Every structure is written in structure tokens, then in C-alpha cells.
Amino acid sequence: MVQKEVVYVVSDSVGETAELVVKAVATQFNGGQVEIRRNSYVEDIEDIEDVIILARKDHSIIAYTIVIPELKDYLDKRAMEEGIMAVDLLNPLMNAFATRFNKQPHRQPGLMRKLDEEYFRKIEAIEFAVKYDDGRDPRGIMKADIVLIGVSRTSKTPLSMYLAHKRFKVANVPLVPEVPPPDELFKIPRKNCIGLIISPDKLNEIRTERLKALGLGSKANYASFQRILDELDYAEKIMKRVGCPIINVSNKAIEETAGLILDVLKKERSL
Template identity: 40%
Template structure:
């Protein structure tokens, strides 16, 4: 039986963190009919008072990330009066960190979005990644943190963009049997080169859907099963010859693939600091 609930997400910043927490929690429930109401940048009692009638009209669960004590207290009071459950989703983590670090949290909204050095490095990473998509700009690949290689439609570009948003400079190159990659790919020293692969059946399905979305025919080698198997075999031989780590993206989301790559990057960094330079195992 499906139960509909209204979920109010109240944040004093962009609400990105709160939205991700809510999404992760909701993923644990099946057949949940949840109507989300998003209330970002709530930084004053006046703003809070303006949205309370909407919370009352669609009564449900309130999740919030508010650091201002007066605004928090006001929300909690109004929710109690309306009989609404209000949950401060970051309080437990913040409290534990205060104890571990021996200091109090700053209590300032949006601190994770400050335009500090890390922010500008992330912007630079995004610009680099966009400029080095699909084999472009191979002369600068040595400046990358990560280089992704794989056959067409193996999730190289979306994975690159996701990693760029995490602050990593990423280049990617499609592997084509008839067109060998530039020699510089095999001479890279600094970037972590990762091979992406997929099951032939899944790749054919993705390519076929792509062609259909472009109103193009599907009677082509691009979606021929035998041809696709040859492409994947070619890419796998290349990965094996160079000793590059390989990630099978067949049943992985972009986020899961990116997490695996970040883990590989961390492992390589730890091995380098220990003086170990052996290849990384496929994932």
C-alpha cells in the first residue's frame, strides 16, 4: 500500500546538502509517494513566517538545516504548534565533530559554498574538463588528474563532468579500432589513466537508443553486436597492455563509477607515498 506524504526541505543556504540527504534516505523505501517542497535561503524569521502557511497547508515531515538559533527556534515552535515533525538533519554530525575537534561550529549558513581557493580550483577543473572532452586538447593531458579511455557510449563524458564537479581535472578519449589514440596517451606520467568498459549487450542498447533519439537508422556497424564485441575486446587488450585499471560500468551509476575512480586515485597516491608503484587492479 502506497502512502503519500509531504516532505518539506527548509535550508538557510542553497539546500543542496539537504536535498542529497533526503534523496539518499528516500532511496531506502519502495513505493513511497513523496511530494517534496523545497524552501532554500531561509535566513530570517520574516522569511520563515512567509512560508509557514504553505507548510501548514501541506502538512507532513519537515527536514531542515538552519544554523541561526532564532530562526531554528522559531521553526521548531511553529512546527510544534502545527503538530509537524521537524528534524535537524545535521545536528548529530555537527555535535560529534565539535566533540572530536574540541571546538564549536561557526554557525554560519552556506559556509560550504564560500568562494575560497577550493571553489576556484573546482571551477578551473570544470573548465579544463569541458575543454578536454572526447579526445580534444591531448597536448595538455599531462595537466589532468584523470584520463578516461573507452569505446563510444561508455559513460566517459558524464563521468568526467561529475568528477570535475568534485574538483578533478579530467580528460577523456574515445577508443576507435580504425583510429589509434595519440602517442601522448601512452607517455603520460602524472594523470591516472582509467579504462571504462561495458557489456556488449548493454552498449548496443545504449547506442541504439542514442541513434533513435537522433532519428537515425539502426542498421549500422555502430550497433552491430559482433562489431561492438570487437571494439570492447580491442579496448580491453589496450588496457591490459598498459596495465591501466579498468572499471566495468555496465551496472554502475555515474556516481558509483566516479567513486571507484576516486578510490583508485587515493590508492595510487598512498602507494606512491610508500614507494610502491605497482599497477592497480580492475574494479
């Protein structure tokens, strides 16, 4: 049985990046028959000394991703003293970035994992917004960071998605006179809910265009002025009952309204 060569992967974070690089290189040599021994979260010279002793014993390579200057310098110094080949996988490229872009790196371990976690939180929020869109499952109201309520065509869905990209879990509930609002709406803290209103003229314009896009007549009850007034009056009564802040979305871009929502919630939750 052929004994595998050993490569020590050393990192002041998880060490996944270094391990992936070592595996990629190893595949170019005899099908990647190397043993990778990962040493994660090294935070002092004693941790590095432990690896130096092992690497010297196994006559192996150290591949590392260390961004803390003191630890990197110590590992380089000790590896040279012991005749161990130590390969820095980050700093050459980091130095190139610093030179080319005239900026200095943060030199904080774990930043990439932090970015990954932010990404997955955003994906989770987007999936939440899709699942609890348009009041399809009232259970989402109790789980949401933000609940948007309003009549049809007050931008509830696009606002939910926009806020989801900022990692907020958003549920939205349409207010329709013929459909009682879910009980959950009256059980959440008022600071978690935002009511969206719009001027009757603007809503009439939006709904008329919507009907045209669907190939329907503009005189349908959906776009009639009286129907709109009835819906807005009903929605206002529900919003007052909930006791939530109210934002007028007339002639506002999604980004502008979202900014107002976050400002209002920040103010409400700081009280």
C-alpha cells in the same frame, strides 16, 4: 576641499567583507565620500592597539569583522575606554545563527575566502573537462588529474563533468580501432588513468537507443554486435598496454562509477 571622514576597517582575515559593507553604507551619506583604511590579518593585541591610536587621532569609526573571541573582546574594551565607536559587523548575525540553528560557529578567520577558492577550483576543473573532452586535444592528457579511456558510450563525458564538480581536472579519450591512441596516453603514470569497459549487450542497447534518438536505423554498424565486440577487444588491448585500472560501468549510475574511480585512484596512489 572637503576633508573625507575616515573609517578604519579591521579584520582577522582579508577584510573585504567589512570594506564592502562600509562602502554600501557610505553611499547613503553624501555619495560615499569617506576614506576607508583597511587593516587586514590582525592577529594580536598590538595590531589592535595600532588601530585604536589612529582611530582616536582621526575621531573615526572602526568597522570590524573579527571572529577570534579574544581579539574581538579586546577591541571592544579598548574602543569603549577611548570613546571610539566600534561596530561589529559579524557577531550579531553569527549569534542569531547560533541561537536559531543551535550550532556554534567555527570562529576561524578566512573561511569565506577558502570557500571562494574551492569554487574557483571547481570552475577551473569544469572548463578543463570541456576543453579536453573526447580527446579533442591530447595535450590535456599530460595536465589532467584523471584520464578516462574507453569506447563510445561508456559515460566518459558525464563522468568527466561529475568529477570536475569535485574539483578534479579530467580528460577523456575515446578508443576507436581506426584511430591510433595519442602518444601522450603512454607517457602518463598508470595511476592517473582509468579504463572504462561495458558488457557487449549493454553497449548494444545503449547505442541502439542512441541511433533511434538521432533518427537513424538501429542496424547501423555503430550498434552492430560484431562492431561492438571488435571495439571492446581493441580497447582492452590498449588498456592492458597502458597498464591502467579498469572499471566495468555496465548498469552503474554516474555517481556510483565516479565513487569507484576515486576509490581505485586512492588505492593506486597510496601504493
